[in-house]
Each structure stands twice: as C-alpha cells, then as structure tokens.
Amino acid sequence: MTYSVEHWIDGGPTPGGGPPNPVVDPATGAQVGTVATADAAVVDQAVRGAAEAQRPWAATSLARRTEVMFRMRELVVQHTDELARVISREHGKTIADAVGEVGRGRETLDFVCGISAASKGEFTADASTGVDVHSLRQPLGVVAGITPFNFPAMVPFWMHPVAIATGNAFVLKPSERDPSASNLVARLYQQAGLPDGVFQVVHGGAEAVDALLTHAGVAAVSFVGSTPVARHVHRTATEHGKRVQALGGANNHAVVLPDADVEHAAKQLTAAAFGSAGERCMAVPVAVAVGPVAEPLVAALKARASALVVGPGDTAGTDMGPLITAGARQRVIDHVTAAVGAGADAVVDGRELVVAGHEQGYFVGPTVLDHVTTDMSAYCDEVFGPLLAVVRVETFDDALALVNASPFGNGAAIFTSSGAAARRFAHEVTAGMVGVNVPIPVPVAYYSFGGWKDSLFGDHHAHGPEAVRFYTRAKVVTTRWPGSAEAAASLSFPSTTG
Secondary structure, three states, rough: OEEEEEEEOOOEEEEEEEEEEEEOOOOOOEEEEEEEEEEHHHHHHHHHHHHHHHHHOOOOHHHHHHHHHHHHHHHHHOHHHHHHHOOOOOOHHHHHHHHHHHHHHHHHHHHHHHHHHHHOOOOOEEEEEEEEEEEEEEEEEEEEOOOOOOOOOOOHHHHHHHHHHHEEEEEEOOOOOOOOHHHHHHHHHHHHOOOOOEEEEEOOOOOHHHHHHHHOOOOOEEEEEOOHHHHHHHHHHHOOOOOEEEEOOOOOOOEEEEOOHHHHHHHHHHHHHHHHHHOOOOOOEEEEEEHHHHHHHHHHHHHHHHHEEEEEOOOOOOOOOOOOOHHHHHHHHHHHHHHHHHEEEEEEEEOOOOOOOOOOOOOOOEEEEOOOOOHHHHHHOOOOOOOOEEEEEOHHHHHHHHHHHHHEEEEEHHHHHHHHHHHHHHHHOOEEEEEEEOOEEEEEEOOOOEEEEEOOOOOOOOOOOHHHHOOOEEEEEEEEEEOOOOOOOOOOOOOOOO
C-alpha cells in the first residue's frame, strides 16, 4: 500500500503542480508513497492565502497567540510517537533518534510559550522635556522556510513557531524525501486553533524553492542545507529584497587532548559520528588526535564502532539506520575508497555491510579512518554519512590551526580535563557553536543556533532570541502630549536638551 502527500494550503490537503515524486523507504529501497510538487502557481496560491490570514493573525493578542502555542506544544507531546514513526519510515533513522528530534524541536515551542516576554520593547520617559520614546517589534508578514531531509521535524520547528508566535504567516517547503511529518504538524496546528492559512506547506524541488525566493509576497526566507544551495538561496532572495538566514554545510572537528578521558571521548565521538548515520549538520566527522592520545583513542573508537548494530530504524536494538538515498550511500563508499587508496587506514570498514532481509536498503556500516590527511576528500568534503576521519597532530596549537583553517565553522568540540585549554579553544576557535567535552553542541532553544564562515549566510542565527529579531522589525515611537505650556516649535534640528 502506498500513500500520497499533497500540499497543505488554507487548512487542508491541496493538489496541484507538476508530476508527483516518489517517496522511498531507505531501509528497503522500495517506494512507499508519492509527494506533490509545487510549481510557481501553487506557491503563489500558498503565499496569497498566507498573506490574507496573516493580517488578522498579526492583530491577534499575544495572550491568544500564546494559548495556541501552549496547545500546540501539548499536541506535539501527545503525537511524538506518531511523528517519530513517520520520520523513521521516510528518513530511516531509528525511532529513538526520531523521538529525540521531535523533543529538541519541541523546545522551540517551549520558548515561544513565553513570547510575550521575548518580544518586549523598551520605554524611556522624558528623553526630552515632555517627550517619551518607546520601541516595539512588528511581524514581517509572510515568511518562508526551506528545510532539509535530515531533520524533517526539528529544523522546521526551529523556524515556524517563532515566526508564527511573533505574528507572521509561515510557508514551509520541506524536503521532498521525507514530507509527511510537515503535513502532520500542519494538522496539529489546526487542532491547536491556529487560523487556516497561517501555516502553509508546499512540497517539491528546485522550482518550488525558486518560486519562494522570488515571490514578491515573501518578506523573509530561512534555509538549512548544503553550502552551495545556501549561497544560491542567500544571493537570490536578497536580490529580490528579502531578509535571509541561510545555514550551510559543516565539517565539524572534535579535538582530543592527551589529558582527556579517552573512554568518554570515544563514547561521545562514536555517538556524534554515527548517530542518524552521520546525516546531521552537527555530526562530528573529524576527530583531531593530539600527540600520544592517538593510539588509545583509535583503539577505543574501533571497539565502539564495531559494536554498533545497523539495521532498519523501526527495529528494536538498531543503533544506526540507512542513508537517505542510494546516491548518498555510494558517495560515502567513494570517499572511503579514495582515502584508503591515498594511504588512510580503514580501522573499521563499513563499505561491504549487508543487512539481511534488506539487501536493497541504503546501508553503510560505521567506518573509522586513521591517518587521514587534509588533502583527502574524506576530510575536505561534507561527507554526511557514517564516516569518522582521525587526523593526527602533534600539539594543541596544531589542532587549533587545523580547525580554524576549515572553510566551515558550524561547530567544534574539545575533549580535555584542562580548563585553561578549554577556555582558550572556546575563545579562539572560528566556529559558531563550541562544545567542551560535549560532541554535538546544539544550543538549547532559548539560545540561538548558527555557524560561522561557509556555514552561515546572513546576519541572524536560528531559533531563540536571534529568531525573534529575524522574524520581526523594529519601530521606534517618539511621543509628546501637548500640555498647557506646549513647547515652541523650532525650525532648527530638534535637541534632547530642551
């Protein structure tokens, strides 16, 4: 039995656009459904409907908006298992990993349940005689989110709750590879009492993306994906007068110093490299072993990676599921083959893994490469798969220079028992998010998420206070109420000393 996923526009499933795309279960390689593909006309329909719904929503009180967000949070809690099953079926990640994804996305709903405090302005009395000044933030209008396959719930949740709570309408274009979670979220918003049209979903590929980037009715665009596409999104949307935050690729490094707890570091790096089959922008694909820690670290990584169970994400006991497509699987295999041919040592080699009963699935086993050099594609590229490259350096200074030389700057981590080394690393590393003995430093929702260098295009990071600023614009109001002794008007430029 297969299913069809349509757009969600103005409160219900909506057909239209080009021929549907297949939806595939990556654990079996079999088609399980189809998803609609939006063309410019469908995008226009969604944006126009959103604009019509946004005006009364923006005029809705903060108290009412907060009520909707509280109800939405509770509905997400109630439907976490359902969301997780949908994500696992289309993405391939384990059920436990999908539950964790939904939980981290729900943190943004927690944050916006306090939107009345997060969106407060400022007030200054008597800035000049009888003159008061106050500031406020107002919604932009219709905003869009373009999100990746690897977190079909969490990444959109970083965007739409903040945008909606601050009075905008939101048009989501999720990945066409795992589209069902977005439509389920739309149904939950409707149940929570969000007016129809405030949250729209359009499916599809590049045509839908470009239609959103160029549509005159879209005021801002949020994007998460690869660096080349992030560049395109940023350039195209800004050329069309939009505010843009475009989060690009990553190649996160974790530095392990000789004074680190090696077993702790190996345990954390194994989870960070192979969780969700490495398909995370905050995965750790590079371990930088400093000096004498290399040998014990590689031995510990070998033991832990070899013990992982690979299989379908919905099977009990599975640690790691498949990659999203056959092409993604082959890309990882090609990187490993090239690195081994160039002199790297495959300490754990997952290229030949076959999962019994799922021979057509897109599986690659956990792979640990030692003696990787910086000219190998397995180091330079964002592999986005279950591959951990170990690079050996002699000193802490060498490690820091290596991390800072990367064109990516999403996240970086250090494992050490030295507070001085950790503090220096945190201050000097050129990355937007830093972990100290924490391998995946994804901030909680009341902080903001974002990288540096080629990992972010635009001025604003995602979720938290930065997102409130991104989805609103500032206004300053200067007020005087004339009294019995009204100040005289002057043709000179007004001064606050009066």
